[in-house]
Every structure is written in structure tokens, then in C-alpha cells.
Amino acid sequence: MKSSRRHCLALLSAASWAQTNHSAHHAIPFEASTGPAPHARRDIAAMKADDPQLEMFRAAVREMKRRSAANKLDPLGWYQNAVLHAMFCATNDFDLQVHYCNYFLPWHRAYLAFLERKMRAVISEPSLCLPYWDWTATPRIPEHFFGDRNPLWDSTRLQSPSSHLPADFIDVGPVLRAPTFRVFAGFPKRGASDPQVEGILEQGAHNNTHNWIGGNMAGFPSAGFDPMFGTHHGNVDRLWEAWLRQGSKRQNSTDPAWLDYAFYFHDESGRMVRIPIRDILNTESLGYRYDSLDFTSIAPASKKADKSKRSYVHIRFPRNQVPAHPYCARVFIAAKGQDIAYEAWSPEYAGTVTLLPVADHNSGYLDEWVSMILEIGAEQAELIRTPASSQLVMAPVSLRGRQTPFTPLKVQQASLEILPDA
Ligand code: C2O
Numbered sequence: 001m002k003s004s005r006r007h008c009l010a011l012l013s014a015a016s017w018a019q020t021n022h023s024a025h026h027a028i029p030f031e032a033s034t035g036p037a038p039h040a041r042r043d044i045a046a047m048k049a050d051d052p053q054l055e056m057f058r059a060a061v062r063e064m065k066r067r068s069a070a071n072k073l074d075p076l077g078w079y080q081n082a083v084l085h086a087m088f089c090a091t092n093d094f095d096l097q098v099h100y101c102n103y104f105l106p107w108h109r110a111y112l113a114f115l116e117r118k119m120r121a122v123i124s125e126p127s128l129c130l131p132y133w134d135w136t137a138t139p140r141i142p143e144h145f146f147g148d149r150n151p152l153w154d155s156t157r158l159q160s161p162s163s164h165l166p167a168d169f170i171d172v173g174p175v176l177r178a179p180t181f182r183v184f185a186g187f188p189k190r191g192a193s194d195p196q197v198e199g200i201l202e203q204g205a206h207n208n209t210h211n212w213i214g215g216n217m218a219g220f221p222s223a224g225f226d227p228m229f230g231t232h233h234g235n236v237d238r239l240w241e242a243w244l245r246q247g248s249k250r251q252n253s254t255d256p257a258w259l260d261y262a263f264y265f266h267d268e269s270g271r272m273v274r275i276p277i278r279d280i281l282n283t284e285s286l287g288y289r290y291d292s293l294d295f296t297s298i299a300p301a302s303k304k305a306d307k308s309k310r311s312y313v314h315i316r317f318p319r320n321q322v323p324a325h326p327y328c329a330r331v332f333i334a335a336k337g338q339d340i341a342y343e344a345w346s347p348e349y350a351g352t353v354t355l356l357p358v359a360d361h362n363s364g365y366l367d368e369w370v371s372m373i374l375e376i377g378a379e380q381a382e383l384i385r386t387p388a389s390s391q392l393v394m395a396p397v398s399l400r401g402r403q404t405p406f407t408p409l410k411v412q413q414a415s416l417e418i419l420p421d422a
Contacts, residue, residue, distance in 0.1 A: 101197070104199065105201075157213050332392070
């Protein structure tokens, strides 16, 4: 793997960030922007080639890459920004890892907001907004990311401009219907012995899209290097806002331990900022908003009709059964012995997930278990209540540029728990 040396370098240099990040006495408190954010983040796929926002985005990435080419340690460079993501996402260090729990959404939101501030600063364009890529509306890599001398191009991607994301990879129905913050955004992270559980948004559409793009985007150590990273996460962040907009029980956690938990980021003038999650919950105070919170619904109409009686199940099983990582698979729950139609939206289908590689150093707590949350129908919920008569099967999806033999994985020793609605 030609990029593995670069990953090592990234992690080494990330280690120096760790120390600064945790010497909290240097940090200044985050100061919220006041008043409505003047500019909105927009969908990059809907921009014309000469759109001023697209031009600013390109210019800022070009300038950040130029800075890193001159000095890898430049804190406003593209390299350091990518390494910062690796630091918190490509690690088994329990204290640092922000995936697999409900720090995922706020950490990535703040990471993007600080990236946006750096981008504004490096090209002195306070009106720059990080674009997002709505993959539900445009399920392929937007053309603006292609082209040889384009700073937005990343040669490691495995998809062409005409490749289409499979619809089930990006079905946001189960995400937007998620009845509770735990289901939507992941479980709280307390002790290392607790299950580390990603929300349904993270393990599904988020992971699926990362892995489908391939190359740098398919792994945590390298994902931040691809300029698509920010636009992909912009859409994930926008889904958070869309989920909340539905109201009723769809609210952020009110747990003080979560609200008071703080992250550290360097700002555009090199100061370390301490930002507790409670200050991350309002996008306007971070200096941005979205032009729209609408998503295209993907599942066939026949499937949506029977979604009324749905529940969410948390599945956990030993990771050593998974033959390879990343492992992108459609998950099926059926009666024991029953023939399964291995197709998205067949009656036995419960969702599509991607298990990304976990780092294999330090504590190893993520290496032991796979956890996932899926939305299931009433019949599947009934089956789960009698585990002896049901089967859980994962069918790998073959992707362009990857060798994945189609061997359904009959998952053993799984525990399945229906999650409460409230
Ligand atoms: Cu920290 Cu989409 O990854």
C-alpha cells in the first residue's frame, strides 16, 4: 500500500498535536458568533463551474495544500488539517476516539467549522462557506471533484464520474425516522467496557459513502486528505439538523456529561480553543447555516408503506468473524433455515452497513466487537424475540476496484436487543 507510509507520518505528527490539544490551560474559551449566520452552506453538486462559492472553496483548498507543500507543520495547511482528523478517528485510544459513540456528530461539526474558519482566513474571504454534497440528490461524485490540476481532485478514489452510489447505501429514511438521540447519534461513551455503539447515521450512509468512494476516503487515517471529506461530512451534519427539525422526541441529549464534554481545536490564528458540546449545538453560533434541510427519499414506495410498525434493534457480535475490513454488507434477518433473497429491500433485508478498519494498536477495545443499529419490521422484531429460530446474515457488496468474494456471513453469537422508543 503506497499510502501506508504517509499514514505513519500522519500519526506521528498527530502525536505532537495530542500533547498540545490536552494541555488545556493554554486554551481560550470558544466565542459564539452572534446574530444569524450571513451565508449559507450550499450543495456543491448544484453549483455551476463559475459559482463564486465553488471558486472560493477551490482557492482555499489550493492555498492550504500550497502551505503544506512548503511546510508540513503549517497549522493552516491541508496536511495538518487531515492529520488532525486521523488523530481522533484512526485510533483505538479510548480517550481520543470520537467515532463509535455520541461524540461523532459534535466533534465532526466543530472540525468542519474550524476548517471553514481556516479556509476563510487563508484566502481572506469571510463569505466562504464549506459546500456540502447531498448524495441523496446526486448519488455520484460531483463533477467539480474531477480534473487533473483541480485542487479538489484526489487520485486515490475508486469511482468514475458516472459511477452511481447504490440507493440502499444512502437511504436516509431509517436515519430520519430514528426515534431517539441514542439510535440516531450513538450511545454515550463512558467506560471502555461499555459497548461502543455508532448511531444509525454513522454506520450506514456515513460509512457506506466513505468506503464506496474508496482510496483515502475509505480509511480513517487518510480520509481527511480528500477534499470530499468536508462536503461528505457537511451532508452528515445537515442530516443532524434535518432530524432535529422534525421535533417531538427528536432532540439532542440533555445529559450534562455530554453537554459539558469539551473538544480542543486550533483556530485560524493558532490559538487553542476549548469548545464544550453545548456550544456546538447551534450552527449559527459556529458561523454557518444550511440553505436547505431537505433530503431525497430513496426507498421504494412499497417499502415505505410498511414502515409504520418499525423498531430499532441493536446487534452486537464478536468482530473476529468479519473476514476483511472494510466490510460493506447488506444485513438480513430471517427465520432459521429460510432462503434469503439477497437484495436490498427484500422482506428479510434490514439495512446496509460498512465496518471500517479499526486501528490495531493501544487498547484494542474496538477490535473485539461489532455493534450496529438497524431499523426492522414487525415480523423481524418477532423473530428476534426467539433467537433460536432466527438467523442473522451479512451479504458483502462488491464495489468497483475491490475484490470481495460473495460469501454470505452467517453471524454467530450475536446478541440482539430491541431499543426503546423513548
Ligand atoms: Cu472521523 Cu467520516 O469520519
